[in-house]
Amino acid sequence: MAGLIERMSLVIKSKLSKLLDRAEDPAETLDYSYEQQRQLLQNVKRGIADVATSKKRLQLQTDKLEQSLVKLDSQARDAVAAGREDLARAALERKTLAQQQLQDLDGQIEQLDQQQQKLAASEKQLAAKIEAFRSQKEVIKAQYSAAEAQVRIGEAATGIGEQMADTGLAIERARDKTEQMQARASAVDELIEAGTLEDFTAGDQTQLDRELASISADRQVDAELEKLRAEVGAGSGKKEIEQ
Amino acid sequence: MIARLMGEGQYRVDDELRGQLNELDDRAVAAMEADDEPALDGVLDEMWELVRSRGERLPDDDLSASEVVIPPSDLTLEETKQLFSEDGLVPDLPTP
Numbered sequence: 001m002a003g004l005i006e007r008m009s010l011v012i013k014s015k016l017s018k019l020l021d022r023a024e025d026p027a028e029t030l031d032y033s034y035e036q037q038r039q040l041l042q043n044v045k046r047g048i049a050d051v052a053t054s055k056k057r058l059q060l061q062t063d064k065l066e067q068s069l070v071k072l073d074s075q076a077r078d079a080v081a082a083g084r085e086d087l088a089r090a091a092l093e094r095k096t097l098a099q100q101q102l103q104d105l106d107g108q109i110e111q112l113d114q115q116q117q118k119l120a121a122s123e124k125q126l127a128a129k130i131e132a133f134r135s136q137k138e139v140i141k142a143q144y145s146a147a148e149a150q151v152r153i154g155e156a157a158t159g160i161g162e163q164m165a166d167t168g169l170a171i172e173r174a175r176d177k178t179e180q181m182q183a184r185a186s187a188v189d190e191l192i193e194a195g196t197l198e199d200f201t202a203g204d205q206t207q208l209d210r211e212l213a214s215i216s217a218d219r220q221v222d223a224e225l226e227k228l229r230a231e232v233g234a235g236s237g238k239k240e241i242e243q
Numbered sequence: 244m245i246a247r248l249m250g251e252g253q254y255r256v257d258d259e260l261r262g263q264l265n266e267l268d269d270r271a272v273a274a275m276e277a278d279d280e281p282a283l284d285g286v287l288d289e290m291w292e293l294v295r296s297r298g299e300r301l302p303d304d305d306l307s308a309s310e311v312v313i314p315p316s317d318l319t320l321e322e323t324k325q326l327f328s329e330d331g332l333v334p335d336l337p338t339p
Binding site: 011013124129132156170 | 251264265269271272275302303304305306307311312313326
């Protein structure tokens with residue numbers, strides 16, 4: 001049995017031979033193959049754009065989560081200042097969850113970034129080989145008899161076919177990765193929209209908000225009352241109080 | 244001979260390196276047959292490292308075919324196995 005890495009090369013060559021077996025008119029085969037190469041190049045470019053879009057989406061989620069961290073942190077402080085340790089604890093627990101999500105997102109963005117770089121490298125190689133193939137195909141068409149041309153086509157096509165298979169695999173892997181990330185991104189979006197991320201223990205984000213708001217409203221009323229008392233005490237606010 | 248690192252590019256390797264790759268290849272086959280993914284990944288990483296450090300990188304516009312194609316180690320065992328099947332991971336090339 002051939003070793004693993006030779007078999008790998010044989011699989012690609014056998015895929016290619018299917019293509020070459022069908023070749024009857026060398027010139028036509030060359031042009032057709034060139035067309036397919038150009039199409040694959042477009043696919044890589046599209047793949048790179050798709051990965052970039054997914055990455056952007058995850059970066060937006062990162063921004064949202066960072067905002068919610070700031071908010072939860074200040075809510076926890078407000079709660080402690082108001083002597084409500086229970087609320088502070090709830091806010092900090094939510095903050096921990098948001099931090100975990102944020103870490104996951106960083107890892108995912110990193111992975112997408114790697115996919116993007118791989119695709120870009122693959123695009124560069126494919127583009128260079130297509131260009132080489134293009135000039136070679138013109139030479140073959142112009143200078144060789146049909147029989148000779150078959151041989152030359154075989155050589156040129158094997159080299160480029162291998163790159164096409166490689167690039168094709170890179171596109172598929174990037175697509176898989178992007179789809180996985182999008183599914184996860186949707187899940188995180190839903191969590192953020194449902195308030196679950198900001199509110200996973202108490203069951204209701206507005207409850208925490210409401211309690212903190214009412215504490216802060218109470219304080220404001222206290223402060224204003226204090227101010228009014230001082231004014232009334234000074235004997236100048238009688239009218240306002242009667243209103 | 245010419246070796247391709249999948250997703251990275253092609254390298255020209257000398258006979259000595261080729262011999263080393265063959266030895267590693269035997270271990271890769273054994274690891275795959277034993278369903279030993281960590282061992283397979285380790286062997287593939289060693290192959291990549293050897294080819295990268297001691298092979299001579301071919302220019303991108305070279306149209307030579309490769310005698311050996313070395314898959315990346317970040318595939319799962321299942322994916323690596325699929326690479327070797329006719330209708331596996333490598334997409335079919337378009338036929339007229």
